[in-house]
Amino acid sequence: MNYYSLNKQAPNTSFKDAVIKGLAPDKGLYFPESITPLGKDFFEKIDNLSYSEIAFQAIKQFISPEIPEDILKTIVNETLSFDFPVVKLNNNISTLELFHGPTMAFKDVGARFMARCLGYFNKDNNEEVTVLVATSGDTGGAVANGFLGVKGVKVVILYPSGKVSDIQEKQLTTLGQNITALEVNGTFDDCQTMVKTAFLDKELTSKMQLTSANSINVARWLPQLFYFMFAYKQLHNTYKDIVFSIPSGNFGNICAGMMAQKLGLPVKHFVASNNANNVVTRYLISELYEPKPSVQTISNAMDVGAPSNFIRIQEIYKNEFKTLKENMSSYSFSDEETKEAMLEIYNDCNYVADPHGAVGYLGCKAHLKENPNAHCVFLETAHPTKFLDVVEEVIKNKQPLPEQIEAIMDKKKVSIIVNNYAGLKSYLLT
Ligand SMILES: N[C@@H](CCOP(=O)(O)O)C(=O)O
Numbered sequence: 425m426n427y428y429s430l431n432k433q434a435p436n437t438s439f440k441d442a443v444i445k446g447l448a449p450d451k452g453l454y455f456p457e458s459i460t461p462l463g464k465d466f467f468e469k470i471d472n473l474s475y476s477e478i479a480f481q482a483i484k485q486f487i488s489p490e491i492p493e494d495i496l497k498t499i500v501n502e503t504l505s506f507d508f509p510v511v512k513l514n515n516n517i518s519t520l521e522l523f524h525g526p527t528m529a530f531k532d533v534g535a536r537f538m539a540r541c542l543g544y545f546n547k548d549n550n551e552e553v554t555v556l557v558a559t560s561g562d563t564g565g566a567v568a569n570g571f572l573g574v575k576g577v578k579v580v581i582l583y584p585s586g587k588v589s590d591i592q593e594k595q596l597t598t599l600g601q602n603i604t605a606l607e608v609n610g611t612f613d614d615c616q617t618m619v620k621t622a623f624l625d626k627e628l629t630s631k632m633q634l635t636s637a638n639s640i641n642v643a644r645w646l647p648q649l650f651y652f653m654f655a656y657k658q659l660h661n662t663y664k665d666i667v668f669s670i671p672s673g674n675f676g677n678i679c680a681g682m683m684a685q686k687l688g689l690p691v692k693h694f695v696a697s698n699n700a701n702n703v704v705t706r707y708l709i710s711e712l713y714e715p716k717p718s719v720q721t722i723s724n725a726m727d728v729g730a731p732s733n734f735i736r737i738q739e740i741y742k743n744e745f746k747t748l749k750e751n752m753s754s755y756s757f758s759d760e761e762t763k764e765a766m767l768e769i770y771n772d773c774n775y776v777a778d779p780h781g782a783v784g785y786l787g788c789k790a791h792l793k794e795n796p797n798a799h800c801v802f803l804e805t806a807h808p809t810k811f812l813d814v815v816e817e818v819i820k821n822k823q824p825l826p827e828q829i830e831a832i833m834d835k836k837k838v839s840i841i842v843n844n845y846a847g848l849k850s851y852l853l854t
Contacts, residue, residue, distance in 0.1 A: 425486050427454035427642060430735050440490045440545050443538070443643045444553065446636030447623045453732065454642050455739055456486055461688040470657045475508065476501050478657065479650045482687060486646050491544055499540040503533055508651060510658040510801065513773040517788050519781060519804045520655045526569045527595050528807035528828055529562035529725070530677060533650065535570030538643035539577075542635070546576045554852065555579045556622055557637045558615035560673060560718075561588045561725035562806055565595025567637045568603045579603045579637070582615035582848070585841070587720055587727065591810045591829055598835035606851065607839040611718045613729045618845050628852060639676025640732050648680035652689055655801050660690070663799035669695040669787035670803050671780040673726035675704065675733035677803065678752070682740050685751075692798060694752040697787030699723045702756030704734060711745055722759045722814050723779040725806065755790045757783050763818050770819045778808040778815065 427442040431452030437445070442454040466481060473481070479500045487496055506524040513519060525532030546553060555577055557567045564581040571579045581596050585607045588596075597605040608615050619636060622628055639645040652668060659666055668691060670678040678696050685691045698705050699721040707713045715730035741748040757765075765782040769775050777785060784802030791800055808815045809823050816823060825833070842848055 425488065426457045428457055429453070430455055430739055438490055439487055439642070443541055443641060444545060444633065444635055446634070446641045447620065451620065451624060453640050453736055455736060456642075459683065459686045460485055461686070463688065467656075467688060467690065470653070470660070473657075475504050475650070475654055478653050479504060479647070482649060482653060482684070483646060486642070487541075491541065495544060499537060499544070502540060503536040503647065504650070508654040510655055511775065513769065513775055516792050516796070516799060517785065518659065518799065518801045519775070519777070519785070520651060520801050521804045522651060523804060523807035525566075526828055527562070527565040528810055528826065529566055530648070530651065530803065530805045531562045531566035532570065534639065534644040534647045535563070535566040535637060537647040538637055538641060539570040539574050541643045542577060543574050549576065551576070551633055553577050553633045553635055555635055555637045556619045557581045558612060558619045559583045559588070559596065560612035560727050561592045562810075563638060564588070564605070565592055568596050568599050571637070572599050572603060573601055577602060580606060580852070582606045582608050582618060582842070584611050584615060585609055587611065587724055589724065589811050589813075591812065591832070593837060594832045594835060597837040597839045598832055600838065605839040606842045606848065609841070609843050611729070612727055613718050616730070616732065618848050621845050622848060622852065625849065628849060632852065638732065639674055645676050645680060645733070646683065648677050649684040649687070651677075651803065652681045652684040652691065656689055659799065659801065665692040665795075665798045666690070667693045667695060667788070667791055667795070667798045667800045668803065669697050669784045669791065669800055671723065671726055671784040671787075671805050672696045672698055672704065673701070673728040673731065675731040675737060677805070679733045679736045679740070682737060682751075686740065693791065693795070695787040695791045695800070696752055696754040697783045697802070698754060698756040699726050699762065699783055700756065700758060701727055701729055702754075703729065703731065705754040705756040708749060708752070708754050722762060722811070723783050725780060726783070753791060755787050757786045761786060763814070766815070766818045770821075776808045776815065776819060776823065777804060778806050778811050780805045
């Protein structure tokens with residue numbers, strides 16, 4: 425499969441090059457040249473397919489022929505070594521738990537998949553690749569874990585100082601080896617801008633091979649489409665009109681869901697559920713796309729002011745505002761509303777949701793008001809104990825720590841403070 429740049433000023437390139445470059449030379453995000461639907465048969469027989477078989481069938485057209493099918497099968501199998509259960513909360517709302525991986529956030533799948541693709545492309549290559557990542561909380565830990573010890577790959581994670589949860593910070597600052605954490609005095613958007621600037625810095629790129637492990641990288645972004653298929657497999661015999669409410673920050677996850685729909689997955693509607701960082705909610709009202717600096721919230725992984733993947737969503741809907749609006753709604757919720765929702769879910773459904781999941785739940789409720797016959801699935805994108813303080817404060821109940829979290833609690837944080845792009849560049853050059 426070849427990929428083109430959404431800025432349309434760079435040559436088309438192969439999957440391998442798109443993964444190794446991360447971002448196109450014209451600063452555009454890569455997008456596949458074609459999307460071939462999987463066919464009715466695939467969805468009719470989905471009950472007989474394992475998660476790995478579903479994932480392999482769904483992604484192979486985007487990867488072939490650069491990774492041979494037998495290797496791709498192994499990559500998919502190794503990536504998906506944990507579960508993706510749907511939990512029914514009531515007749516209209518379920519949640520898809522995406523936190524059963526090593527760092528307990530949905531980013532584990534993309535990070536593990538990309539690490540293995542890069543490992544494969546790098547196997548006969550002596551040049552080291554430096555993976556730059558900006559994180560508002562969950563990507564950093566997942567990438568650190570997924571790339572730990574991968575031969576020929578050095579990972580540099582930029583995170584906004586004081587704006588990620590304690591556990592998220594431990595996950596991205598304590599592993600050592602080929603992983604370095606840079607603590608930035610600024611917001612996630614500052615981190616993301618620094619990363620994108622580095623890709624275009626000729627002095628840097630002439631001295632090192634840089635790539636990204638954010639969802640701007642196609643190998644991190646595309647595997648997220650698996651989730652929507654896994655939920656469909658679990659629900660389609662019971663519910664016909666399946667709607668997904670996706671807690672959204674950089675919009676990679678919802679955009680991957682739209683790719684699943686393009687592959688033929690019967691999805692009735694998407695809801696982009698936002699916290700106060702609501703550039704897309706405002707866009708759907710005014711048709712004006714006006715990114716703003718992000719503000720800090722209790723659902724911090726969604727504290728993104730200028731979502732990178734919105735341009736991919738516009739490409740999927742051919743820049744037609746009306747078609748996008750028919751397929752996607754968006755709502756924005758305050759921290760107070762999020763806390764109330766966490767308590768409601770706990771009291772009414774006996775379920776502990778994290779703040780991001782709670783925003784997704786509120787998106788479901790808003791959609792169901794107008795569409796009472798739908799079944800809405802909100803994505804529980806991270807485990808509640810990653811946000812221990814706020815969760816325990818709201819539900820007034822002490823939470824047991826899962827073993828993945830317990831294992832890092834006593835580890836020592838190691839980070840390097842960086843104040844601006846010059847600081848990042850000087851770190852990379854030394
Ligand atoms: N929500 C993210 C922000 C970066 O998103 P990504 O999917 O593009 O990596 C985070 O948790 O870091």
